[in-house]
Amino acid sequence: MPLEIVRNDITRMEVDAIVNAANNALLGGGGVDGAIHRAAGPKLLEECRTLNGCETGKAKITKGYDLPAKYVIHTVGPVWHGGGEGERTLLSSCYRESLALAKAYDCETVAFPLISSGVYGYPKAEAMQVAVDEISRFLMENDMTVYIVVFTRDAVELGGKLFKEVTAYIDDVYVADHYDPYREAQRSESFPAAAGNGLFRRAHREDTARNETIFRQTEMAAPKANLEDMLSQIDEGFSQMLLRKIDEKGMRDADCYKRANVDRRLFNKIKNNPAYRPSKQTALAFAIALELPMLEAKELLMKAGYALSHSNREDIVVEYCIMTGNYNLIEINQVLFRLDLQPLGY
Numbered sequence: 001m002p003l004e005i006v007r008n009d010i011t012r013m014e015v016d017a018i019v020n021a022a023n024n025a026l027l028g029g030g031g032v033d034g035a036i037h038r039a040a041g042p043k044l045l046e047e048c049r050t051l052n053g054c055e056t057g058k059a060k061i062t063k064g065y066d067l068p069a070k071y072v073i074h075t076v077g078p079v080w081h082g083g084g085e086g087e088r089t090l091l092s093s094c095y096r097e098s099l100a101l102a103k104a105y106d107c108e109t110v111a112f113p114l115i116s117s118g119v120y121g122y123p124k125a126e127a128m129q130v131a132v133d134e135i136s137r138f139l140m141e142n143d144m145t146v147y148i149v150v151f152t153r154d155a156v157e158l159g160g161k162l163f164k165e166v167t168a169y170i171d172d173v174y175v176a177d178h179y180d181p182y183r184e185a186q187r188s189e190s191f192p193a194a195a196g197n198g199l200f201r202r203a204h205r206e207d208t209a210r211n212e213t214i215f216r217q218t219e220m221a222a223p224k225a226n227l228e229d230m231l232s233q234i235d236e237g238f239s240q241m242l243l244r245k246i247d248e249k250g251m252r253d254a255d256c257y258k259r260a261n262v263d264r265r266l267f268n269k270i271k272n273n274p275a276y277r278p279s280k281q282t283a284l285a286f287a288i289a290l291e292l293p294m295l296e297a298k299e300l301l302m303k304a305g306y307a308l309s310h311s312n313r314e315d316i317v318v319e320y321c322i323m324t325g326n327y328n329l330i331e332i333n334q335v336l337f338r339l340d341l342q343p344l345g346y
C-alpha cells in the first residue's frame with residue numbers, strides 16, 4: 001500500500017530509509033533522534049559530524065549502519081511557536097525534501113516519524129495532517145511505499161473531527177444492531193417469569209413457518225434451472241465493473257488506484273484478470289476512490305464476494321463515510337488506524 005500508518009518503533013522498520021527528526025547540529029539528541037543513534041551505533045554520529053549540520057526544513061542522508069534500514073534521512077523540523085511563524089511551511093518542506101532525497105537514492109520504502117511532534121511541540125493531529133498531505137501529494141507523482149510510524153502512546157492524541165463523528169456513529173449502530181430479540185428470548189427462557197417470553201417464541205415459530213412457505217412457492221414458480229445456462233450468463237465481475245466505473249467517471253487508471261491507495265502492480269493484476277478476487281479492503285478502497293454512492297459501493301463489493309455488515313466495525317466506519325459523502329481514503333484510514341482496525345487499500 002503506498003501510504004500506510006503503522007504503530008511501531010521506527011528503529012525496527014525494515015525499509016530502505018528511515019527519517020530522523022534531528023536538530024540543526026545533527027549531532028544526536030533525545031526522542032526519536034536518540035533512539036536512532038542508539039540503534040545505529042557510533043558510526044552514525046561519525047558520519048553526521050562530516051555533514052556540517054542542517055537547516056530547518058532541509059534534509060541530509062547517511063548510511064543506516066546497524067539499523068535494518070539502509071539509510072537514515074535526517075531532517076530538521078520547526079519548533080512550534082503557536083503556528084504563526086511559518087511552522088507549517090517548514091514542516092511540509094521537511095517531508096518534501098526527505099522524499100526527494102529518498103527518490104534520488106532509489107528508495108522504494110521509507111518510514112517517517114511524526115516530525116516536530118515531540119519536544120518541538122507541534123500538535124500531533126496537525127503534524128499528522130501535514131505528513132499525510134505532503135506524502136499523498138508526492139505519491140500522486142511517484143511510486144514508493146511510505147510509512148508514517150506512530151509510537152503507540154502517541155496514537156491517542158490523533159483525534160480529529162471525523163474520528164469523533166465516526167465513533168459516535170459506531171456506538172449508535174453497533175449497540176442498536178446488537179440487540180437480538182431471539183437471544184433476549186432465550187435469556188428470558190431461563191427466567192420463565194419474564195414478560196414477553198411466550199411472545200418471542202411464537203414470533204419465531206411464525207417466522208420459520210412463513211419462510212418455509214415462501215421457499216416452497218419459489219421452488220414451484222422457478223423454471224427448471226440449468227446449471228450450464230446459468231454459468232453462461234455469468235454477471236459482470238469485479239474487474240469489469242471497476243474498469244467500467246473508471247471509464248464512466250472519466251478517470252485515468254492511475255488517478256483511481258492512487259486515490260485508492262493501491263499500488264500499480266496490484267491494480268494491473270486486477271485489470272488483467274477478469275476473475276481476480278481482491279481483498280475486502282481493496283474492494284472498499286476502490287469504492288471510495290470512485291466516490292460510489294452506497295448502492296453502487298455495495299454492488300462493487302458484492303462482485304468481489306463481500307457485503308457491508310453492522311457486526312463489523314470497519315464496515316460501519318466506511319458506511320458512515322459513504323453516507324456523509326466523505327471519500328477521502330487517507331482520512332478514513334486515519335480513523336481506522338485510531339480504532340485499531342484494518343486500513344483500506346491492501
Ligand code: ADP
Pocket residue numbers: 008009010011021022030031032033035077113114115116117118119120121122149150151154
Ligand atoms: P521533535 O524534536 O522533532 O519533536 P521528537 O523525537 O521529540 O522530535 O519526537 C518526534 C515524534 O517521534 C514524537 O511523536 C515522538 O513520540 C515520536 N517518537 C519518539 N521515539 C520514537 C521511535 N523510536 N519510533 C517512532 N516514533 C518515535
